[in-house]
Amino acid sequence: MTADYFHFLNIIGVAFFAISGTLLGHDKDIGGFGVVVVGTVTALGGGTLRDVLLNQPVFWIAQPDYLYATYAAIFVAVIFIRYMPDVSNYYMLLVDAIGMAIFNVVGIEKALIEGTTMIVAITMGMTTGIFGGLMRDVICREVPLVMRDELYSTACFCGGLAYAALFLLGVPYLWCIFGSLFITVFLRLGALHWGWQPNIFRKRTIRK
Template identity: 55%
Template sequence: MIDWFHWLNLAGVAVCAISGTLMAYQKRMDGFGVIVLASVTAIGGGTLRDVMLDLPVFWVADTDYLYTTMIAAFIPVIWLRISPRFPFHYLLIADAFGLALFNVVGIEKTLANDGGMAVAIAMGTITGVFGGLLRDVICREVPLVLNGELYAMTCIVGGFVYAVCHYFGLATQWCGIISLSVTVLMRLGAMRWHWQLPVFRSETT
């Protein structure tokens, strides 16, 4: 369980750091901008989660996450120096995987610290969306979480799927894998087919 959780968390940090770096590339930021954007995307959601749960902040307690952030941030930098053409949709795909990974991490960390399932689903959603929200705000973009297509809702659905699997006694790893898969597929489907949750009816003339 501990090894599974640790590697899952590292994977989420790496994917989100790559997402932040790609956004920095799109915005033509310098080296410092790359580090800032990669870092807030990778560790922003987990930091807020740990503060809200009154736990030691994960990257302060274990510096492996900082090293992972820095290494992952420079992978696309090297790639882009070799091949400067990098389609923007890769950023959205990386963001979808980071969203799903961090959602599962937030759920499992909350449950491991005696939080209830409802709180775990909320913390999974916060862990998943907050880093990307910070990234988009810094870049003066409309945050993806507010952009119409399903985003935070994919975390909530993935959280409910985790809860159902947990209720029926599946192993933690399988709960995480199934929840992660549902979240990723739902987010990619929302990107492909523009799934939304309309609240207000459009005015017609």
């Protein structure tokens, strides 16, 4: 059952990131096969780096159904764009937030399965959740979301901490997943809607 949940999460995460890459490619007027490249890199980049670092078979090579999910999601996104030409950038940010949250959990779990410590697993979760979007933004000549002054990697990290806390408390497996997903998506969407920023280098004002 655990393997089934893991596989399902991976498929959903791949699909969401493929859609986010396609939407940004459209926004940047990337045409033809270029959109497929952007969507594919976004969907598979983070998981590929994770598997290389864990010295594991690359997930989409070992199980080609991830490629089918990627290309199907890109196709659906293209159809969506064709019938809704005025696509807001908010759609890309929304699916990116959900994809990041899912891949964060997937990265944590795959690292734990391979016997890493929790701190390594949290780092692998962030790597899986962020790297595909980083590659997407670089290809599209955007300032990467992870480099902007807003909650992005911080949201991913907090989601990882939530998973770790629930896991160490012995909370059932599914609630660890839901808790991490909720925290990551809530913080990311809160940053988009209310402009939350970490401001970790803000200097303290000294009253005279």
